[in-house]
Amino acid sequence: MKKLILFILTLCYLHATPFSVATYNVENLFDLNYDQTEYKEYIPKKGQWDTQIQETKLNNLAQVLNEMNADIVALQEIESQAALDALLQKVPQYQYHHFLKNSKTAVGTAFISKYKLLNPKRVYVTSKSKTIRHIQKVIVLIENKKFHLFNNHWSSKRQPESARIEYALALKKYIDALAHDIDYILLGDFNSNYNEYLSLKQDKKLNDSLGITGINQILNTTLDNEFVLKKNILNHTQKVHYNLWLDLPYNERFSYIYKGHNQTPDNILLSASLFDNQNISYLEESFQVFKPDYLYQNRNIKRWNKNRGYSDHLPIMASFDTKPYVPTKDTLPDYTTGYLYKTKRLDKPLTLKEVMVIYKHDNSAILKQKKSRAIYAFNNAKELNLGEVYDLEVEQIQNYFGLKEIKNFTIVAHKVNTINPSSFYKEANSIDLFDLEQQNEIITNLTGVFKNGYVYFDDKKIKLYAKDKTLLPNNGQNITIMSGHLGYYKSHVQIIIYQKSDFRVN
Missing domain, CATH: 2.40.50.140 (Nucleic acid-binding proteins)
Structure with a gap:
């Protein structure tokens, strides 16, 4: 029996087909027809938006698509089928495509693919807005295995969070009706950061939803203010999603820059079924931001500007396979303060030995071990004394806008110290x-x-x-x-x- 199982698994791996999926907001690719829905700067006119300028835009986007070489791409901000056709002439490898647009909006969404796109549908978003952009859905067939793709372009932040919640509710209603073993990917421009629930609380203009966000609480990329992680995603009974931004270090999480701050409006959210041993699986550590020098340099995204540049967004992409999911093997933790920077959350408490309080103010402290990193204990260090050494059982950590912090801990032992804390x-x-x-x-x-x-x-x-x-x-x-x-x-x-x-x- 064991030999038979091994034989079957070997066959699965021999016939596995890896493929890549990307999403790219191209920043306003318009055709040359006047439809009266155009943004004013894209009304066809010589020297403003004409054949020559459009040709430059098309060539630049084709350069990105050709070099990125993803097998399937979700595009946002395409004006029309005619605009998409003009682009496809530059990238003929994408034989399969589908375009979707609300006739009253300026731009729509599109899929371009090297694989067949089946059963295209429109997921309707219930809204009073006449310019709502409905969600585009297709099924992709690879090696006789199907998975669903949902292309999103949610309302911008000119609107409060309730506008984006409308999209999230429409998506949730649709995917909740899918069987639990159906593989699907939610991707596109959500106009929401992966950690929107944190930033929304600080923005009174946007927060008309009591801190509830579409991307986090409605689509369940977080539960109880904790991100859903790969290692426990299969443990949940409700539909939850893993946001691939969590695969990257904090400082590398951006596809857009606003007033000097990294933003992640573009997201790829994965269903739990992409981490089981069936059908389609996520390829570990494949998520990336595509940012060659011609797209991004010196903290500057080379956006489209009248007759040059590319887009104000960077493409993001990830790879998948038709073989079973293989998680990354974790190395044994060294249980130092440095280890806390290598993990996103603790599934169980760990003990840090001989941690010194090298700085303290009020109820917060900076903690450090010899030959390891310093870490911040915020508003929970009342019982710790400056210059003293402790063994601590750390129960929770958090990442506060990039700063690693110990959220909860218990003192295990209090030790004698003869070293001046300033020496650290x-x-x-x-x-x-x-x-x-x-x-x-x-x-x-x-x-x-x-x-x-x-x-x-x-x-x-x-x-x-x-x-x-x-x-x-x-x-x-x-x-x-x-x-x-x-x-x-x-x-x-x-x-x-x-x-x-x-x-x-x-």
């Missing part, structure tokens, strides 16, 4: 302050001039933050940071000070 501080001139490996360290001896919220030093600048603004130096003062918390917030490194003694005026 890092000399500012001995490290790269902008290296994320240094986050949560306490730095010392950084001298520079404070101006408009930044410390200027060695032809560089770094933000200086204090919750209590009265703690900050005066503009133009030459200062030296004596004990600064090296933090990270929304893709930006910053130094945090908590008290006047954290710096001196020279």
Whole structure:
């Protein structure tokens, strides 16, 4: 019997077919016909949007599609079938395609594929808006195995969150009716960050939904404010989804940049069935942002600008296979503070031994082990004393806009210490302050001039933050940071000070 099972598994692997799926908001590909639904800058007119300018746009998009070479691509912001046909002439490898648009909207969505697209449908979004963009759905057949794809282009953030919840509810209703073993992928421009439930709370304009978001709470990429993870996705009875942004380090999670901040409006959400041992499976560690130098350089996305550039979005893509899912093998944890940066959440408590409190203010503390990294215990360190050493049982960790924190812990042992905590501080001139490996360290001896919220030093600048603004130096003062918390917030490194003694005026 064992030999028979081994034989069957071997056959599965021999006949496996890997393939890639991408999503790309191309930023307004219009045809040359006047339909009265165009944005004003795309009304056909010589020197504004004409044959020559359209040809440049088509050639640039074809360059991206050819070099990315995904097998199936979900596109957003295509005006018409005519615009799609013009693009397909540049990328003839995509023999199969489908376009969808509400006649009252300026742009629609499209699938282009090297594999057959079956049974195209429109998932209707119930809304009072006349310009709603319904969700495009197709079935793909590979090696006689089917999976469903849903192409989304949700309302922009000119609208509050309730507008995006309309899309999420339509999707949820449709996929809840699917059998649990049906493989499907939700992808496209959701105009929602993967962690929207965190950022929404801080935006009164958008938050008309009591903090509920379409992408997180409605589509169940989070449960009880915790992300659904691959290792437990099959344990849930309701339909849940894994967001592939979680596969990347925090600072690499972006397909769009708004006012200098990384954003993830483009998402690929996977059903739980893509992690079982049947039909289609996700290929581990295949998710990526496609960003060659001609698309992205020096924190700048080369967006379309009148007659040059590409798009304000970067494409994202992932690979799948017709063989059973193979999870990444986890290495044994070393149970150091450094290990906490390698994992997204703890399924069970772990013990950190000989952790020193190297800095403390009120109920928060910076903790550090010898020869390992510093980590922040936020608003839960009342029982810890500065300069003392503990064994801690860590129960929960969290990532607060990029900053790793210990959320809950219990003191296991309190130990004698003879080392000065300041000996664990890092000399500012001995490290790269902008290296994320240094986050949560306490730095010392950084001298520079404070101006408009930044410390200027060695032809560089770094933000200086204090919750209590009265703690900050005066503009133009030459200062030296004596004990600064090296933090990270929304893709930006910053130094945090908590008290006047954290710096001196020279």
